[in-house]
């Protein structure tokens with residue numbers, strides 16, 4: 001019998017439901033973002049919603065790369081790993097494969113995740129490792145003091161583009177959908193309830209979840225998303241996606257989205273069109289998710305927030321576990337058997 | 349009855365097109381020879397192209413085996429027999445054949461097209477240019493197809509069997525049994541019995557050809573070597589690495605995690621470990637070299653025995669992440685199977701040119717432990733030692749192998765799990781007095797507190813750490829302290845490893861210092877010189893960072909220090925600046941291991 005038998009089983013973790021408050025998730029480290037930064041709200045919503053998950057905090061790991069957002073793990077009183085630029089998805093993948101029972105979260109930014117770490121991000125999404133990825137998109141490099149990022153708009157004037165950027169930006173959600181991410185969502189730093197709801201859905205989803213969070217960098221790119229977050233403008237510019245519900249928006253709830261062939265159009269609900277004519281959101285419809293993610297590039301369309309796509313498929317780490325369990329059931333490995341398999345001979 | 353002559357050792361080189369199955373033929377000859385109890389060493393030598401154009405000089409694939417009734421440390425400087433399946437194979441390998449050596453040539457492939465591809469103006473089999481060799485011209489292709497004329501195989505399938513004719517003939521010439529290869533065929537082709545039958549037929553035809561025809565009048569026998577008693581198997585360096593990792597996982601009771609990106613000549617370790625699911629090995633074929641190492645760092649943080657495998661260019665890509673592993677003080681084993689560089693270089697050829705990269709090729713002060721394996725079977729013990737050091741000291745360890753020992757094989761008196769030393773792992777679970785960077789006094793290792801452990805929640809990362817608490821610290825004094833501490837920790841390893849042992853006298857005129865795969869040629873050179881009563885001492889270094897504690901003392905007791913390396917003198921440089929000694933470099937970067945004669949010549953020159 002092999003030693004390995006008892007010892008390489010997944011480490012047992014306690015399963016009794018802990019009762020936590022948001023305070024339990026606050027570490028003793030001083031939070032060091034600029035005053036007014038959107039990151040504060042994201043941290044607060046995360047700490048607020050985590051007690052609802054019922055996961056023991058010692059089973060939670062936050063992994064980040066480099067950038068303002070990547071300081072996040074220091075402030076969560078869980079296990080944490082502030083790693084190197086762009087590599088958080090890979091570090092998190094290693095953690096999750098080694099220990100599938102852990103709840104592993106990745107915090108990244110538009111520079112970290114879309115630029116230097118773009119390769120790791122897309123491959124993590126296609127593999128469907130059960131990681132929760134939060135991409136703080138502020139469309140600027142904050143930590144290095146204000147260069148344009150891969151999500152900055154064309155023509156953006158920054159320190160490294162004094163005459164305006166000639167870089168065409170990424171649309172993070174289209175990239176994620178293109179990588180066939182199973183769960184793709186967008187939320188806003190200022191919409192606390194919505195963000196909590198999205199985080200909770202992400203937690204409950206089995207598979208990689210990719211959440212783009214519009215985050216205001218009030219120092220280097222103030223107001224980049226104000227039209228979607230501020231009271232005066234948000235209702236007319238934001239479309240709240242709800243599964244099974246028609247796509248209605250506007251301050252007076254008098255506008256909606258209708259499909260004309262494959263082209264989405266804004267219509268007013270003024271008698272010629274009724275709610276019944278509108279597109280109905282469906283998280284299971286990939287084609288629809290692409291259409292919605294493309295609104296960014298279409299003049300006059302509202303910006304959708306919510307869950308664009310949520311379609312479960314087997315996760316990478318569970319598939320690995322399954323192959324292992326099948327192999328172990330067949331024949332549990334023993335070094336002594338292995339080394340003597342094949343041709344051996346004795347010399348006396 | 350033909351004459352049977354006894355030989356002490358023999359070197360055979362099988363050479364042909366990369367599609368001719370020369371590697372397979374060589375490996376079969378090797379297994380059979382190992383079973384007979386000979387000591388042996390092999391050198392597979394193949395092109396980077398998977399299916400190089402047929403008949404070309406650069407498409408030649410060779411496999412050399414040196415076997416004997418005495419201890420064998422190298423694949424042989426020159427070969428006694430060259431099996432050339434086509435003109436290109438003859439041309440490329442002829443200068444490695446000893447004067448008066450035997451050539452077995454497949455005359456069927458010496459047609460105009462192949463002769464011109466090999467840049468022969470006239471047919472060397474006919475023009476007398478090979479008169480100083482024992483030339484045996486055999487129409488192997490034709491004989492193979494005659495043997496299989498009554499089968500249903502296509503002419504293409506028949507042609508693929510011809511290597512077994514050559515193998516059968518070699519078995520006859522060197523008095524080896526056919527049974528091990530026949531058994532192997534029955535297993536290998538069990539799904540297509542027609543191949544089993546055909547291959548066996550051709551193998552026997554080759555054997556009988558030697559026996560019946562008048563061409564060969566003598567055959568040779570090489571008696572078993574006087575090897576240490578024990579259980580033996582043959583092993584390549586890459587197989588030995590995989591087995592060593594399995595052993596370390598079983599012994600340490602840690603789950604094994606391998607993050608890797610395919611790269612020649614390291615990929616076989618990934619392949620091998622991917623089969624061992626029943627050992628709960630988790631292999632992750634990452635999207636690139638960076639993800640390969642960072643996933644391993646993640647797995648290490650999570651409590652796995654974490655490994656990443658690569659070759660030179662891949663190690664360069666891993667450099668940044670290695671800095672993170674140094675900073676976070678996590679155990680990690682990085683296996684670098686060196687090849688010819690820089691850049692894509694000579695991907696299938698051997699070199700030892702990543703030593704300085706391994707020692708110094710990173711940003712900041714980031715010392716890691718570096719150890720090197722010397723032979724295929726030594727890869728097993730070295731990787732096991734790497735795992736022990738990494739987990740005991742909470743440090744990254746780079747293991748240097750090379751293309752030569754990774755693909756070469758030798759008989760191995762293998763251990764069982766109970767023969768191996770313990771690898772004790774203590775995950776931190778105690779809450780009281782826990783600080784992520786509070787250290788063990790002896791090893792300076794920080795605690796390994798893995799996620800999932802209640803009450804030990806903590807954060808690590810690439811920013812400088814405050815000693816003890818592990819909090820981020822930009823304090824100047826603290827940084828200075830931590831940089832020195834990380835260096836100290838690596839130096840402390842010297843107290844945990846055995847002293848270096850010198851082969852020969854402890855002082856004298858000449859000390860030969862070798863590292864890695866150069867061991868075999870160095871050892872052979874030393875033995876040969878001793879037979880001539882030229883007495884020199886030999887020091888082989890397994891541990892390169894840190895060096896064993898007595899290395900400096902040993903070096904200082906010799907007038908001259910000769911360091912042969914497959915690079916431009918990297919270890920030599922390190923020895924010079926570490927120990928302030930004069931070293932003499934013998935260097936070679938031809939993608940091939942040293943021949944012992946090359947070292948012997950240098951020794952003669954220095955002893956003059």
Ligand code: SF4
Pocket residue numbers: 032033034036037038039068069138142143216217218219220
């Ligand atoms: S630079 Fe911008 S993103 Fe960074 S902390 Fe300050 S406000 Fe936030």
